Amino acid sequence: MIVFIPLIAFLALAALFVLRLGAGDPSRIPSALIGHPAPRTDLPPLAGLAREGKPVPGVDSADFKGQVTVLNVWASWCVPCRDEAPLLLTLAADPRVRVVGINYKDQADNARRFLGRYGNPFAANGTDDNGRAAIEWGVYGVPETFVIGRDGRIAYKLIGPVTPDNLDTALKPA
Numbered sequence: 001m002i003v004f005i006p007l008i009a010f011l012a013l014a015a016l017f018v019l020r021l022g023a024g025d026p027s028r029i030p031s032a033l034i035g036h037p038a039p040r041t042d043l044p045p046l047a048g049l050a051r052e053g054k055p056v057p058g059v060d061s062a063d064f065k066g067q068v069t070v071l072n073v074w075a076s077w078c079v080p081c082r083d084e085a086p087l088l089l090t091l092a093a094d095p096r097v098r099v100v101g102i103n104y105k106d107q108a109d110n111a112r113r114f115l116g117r118y119g120n121p122f123a124a125n126g127t128d129d130n131g132r133a134a135i136e137w138g139v140y141g142v143p144e145t146f147v148i149g150r151d152g153r154i155a156y157k158l159i160g161p162v163t164p165d166n167l168d169t170a171l172k173p174a
Contacts, residue, residue, distance in 0.1 A: 043126025059126030076114035092121035
């Protein structure tokens with residue numbers, strides 16, 4: 001009987017591991033930034049990018065206060081970024097939200113072509129050529145999206161593409 005105790009303990013731990021592995025939403029990885037002020041990240045604009053005939057400014061962290069901001073980290077080489085592009089355009093049409101982008105480790109020509117093809121939802125878009133800003137934001141990869149409250153604090157982090165479900169449940173203001 002005593003011989004079976006380690007086997008039973010191992011099987012119980014293995015079962016617990018398998019149950020926990022399948023539980024939860026893999027796009028909801030905890031972030032130490034939730035509830036804290038958004039990183040003070042100022043980024044230069046994507047050269048030559050215009051929206052409605054006006055140059056699109058870079059990212060200025062002072063602009064995160066006063067209005068709900070959705071910050072999307074994207075790249076032209078990111079396939080899921082193509083899929084989420086129409087949803088970001090929908091979100092950008094909501095006057096309660098300001099959509100801001102960080103173009104991650106990309107070539108300017110490719111980024112402008114991407115936005116020309118899929119649409120430009122960004123009121124501001126900064127370039128993060130070396131990935132330092134992404135490190136400050138705790139980005140694992142692209143796409144990732146953050147919701148920043150009117151107080152300048154990060155309220156939500158989405159890992160992976162924006163989908164119709166998370167657009168309505170997590171990204172749009174109530």
